[in-house]
Amino acid sequence: MTIDDLIDAVIDREGGYTDHPADRGGPTRWGITEATARADGWNGDMRGFPRDRAATIYRRRYWHRPRIDTLWPRAPRLAAELFDTAVNMGPPVAIAFLQRALNALNRGAADYPDIAADGRLGPATLAALDGFLARRGAGGEEVLLKAIEALQGERYVTLAERRPANEAFLYGWLANRIG
Structure with a gap:
């Protein structure tokens, strides 16, 4: 297993676009909230947020930056x-x-x-x-x-x-x- 496998598993589990009314995170795609995507420079509709960009965020923000690697x-x-x-x-x-x-x-x-x-x-x-x-x-x-x-x-x-x-x-x- 590699970090790529872990990221793929998270993205698969999180699924595509959601905007659940009870979710304080608001619109998400691939498990990335709109606020996180915006902080990363994404300005488009969350329905179009690319999977590879989500993978990059997961690797940087949740693997390398906190030193889990x-x-x-x-x-x-x-x-x-x-x-x-x-x-x-x-x-x-x-x-x-x-x-x-x-x-x-x-x-x-x-x-x-x-x-x-x-x-x-x-x-x-x-x-x-x-x-x-x-x-x-x-x-x-x-x-x-x-x-x-x-x-x-x-x-x-x-x-x-x-x-x-x-x-x-x-x-x-x-x-x-x-x-």
Whole structure:
């Protein structure tokens, strides 16, 4: 699997043009909101927003800029999950999930020091991940994924509880974004 495969999967899952009345993001195409497309210089109707431009945005804004690409050599399944979560919830949220899970799994800082859950993927987070994987081995990545998906699921339910219009999306979020 490559980043191109991950991007294709996101675009396929997001589908073409939508403008759901309950979606605060407004018109989207390929999962890219109108605001994101405009920030990238797109001035046309979202119905015509090109797939290759969406792929470029995904690569730049959700893979390289938040440094999720640095996770790939260490834990590719984790990188794939965080990429998808970053697309759906924003990179800082996805990375904070990783940081919170690493802190909760470090056995009271016995395995590696606690890190700030600041939503930025820097040297301290990478060192904590390396420490976790060294301590827990190949099975550790699976446990870490479960912890991140639990945090993600809790956030989806909370979003639906706080804003009833989000209930329109909860089933799809849980079915398509977790696991």
